[in-house]
């Protein structure tokens with residue numbers, strides 16, 4: 001096995017009454033289970049970046065995120081596992097969260113950029129001082145985005161396809177997954193090339209750039225976006241938290257409230273609204289993120 005090869009994520013049925021009522025079958029691809037530390041879709045998004053860093057003999061990797069960031073968490077763990085130093089550029093001012101403590105324990109060097117400094121992350125010239133300070137290091141855009149991130153997500157499709165026969169399915173009809181930047185969604189759309197529909201549940205408001213990101217990486221066909229953020233990224237309400245608790249009790253699958261819980265709730269609403277014909281077979285991608293819920297659940 002190559003060092004950057006990925007473990008197989010299990011695929012299993014989700015038994016929920018609202019699926020059964022609509023005669024829709026759903027299985028979940030458990031990216032949350034691939035590794036105790038490098039969890040979820042972030043691992044797939046990092047893979048090409050790790051390969052590029054390895055190929056160019058980069059001494060380390062630098063990226064950005066917030067103080068509950070699943071992306072920085074996966075990056076710090078991957079760096080430690082595969083022998084790269086890591087630097088995290090964080091939004092806001094120094095804070096002590098379970099994620100930040102893990103980043104430090106995994107050896108990531110942290111720089112707090114403040115809010116204004118973090119907002120400058122997409123401006124030309126943002127990386128120059130960091131490249132001067134860390135010469136030859138590999139810089140990764142926020143959230144592991146870009147084409148390298150999307151390409152790594154093609155493997156998500158392969159992992160699911162390799163297991164659908166085990167469910168007794170000859171094929172499946174559609175994908176359902178949470179979208180934050182839309183990079184993972186774009187990766188699936190690229191890999192599918194129109195073969196199966198891809199549905200993205202937006203964990204952020206529609207005007208936060210997901211449609212543009214997906215269009216830039218994968219074009220405008222082969223997918224649909226659904227509003228799922230419930231008032232904003234990171235906003236929770238009682239219906240959401242009750243829904244998560246109920247699904248966890250019925251299925252044993254842990255969810256968090258930023259992405260996977262909201263995505264599954266949006267799926268319930270769309271299934272109830274008749275988006276999928278009876279007999280449809282869906283793959284719900286569990287994108288991980290459970291480390292982040294120590295901050296709030």
Ligand SMILES: *Cc1c(COP(=O)(O)O)cnc(C)c1O
Pocket residue numbers: 040041042070071143178179180181182183184185259260287288289290
């Ligand atoms: C980051 C993340 C997403 C969003 O992935 P994108 O590729 O940015 O759309 C979805 N779910 C979880 C759990 C995440 O951590």
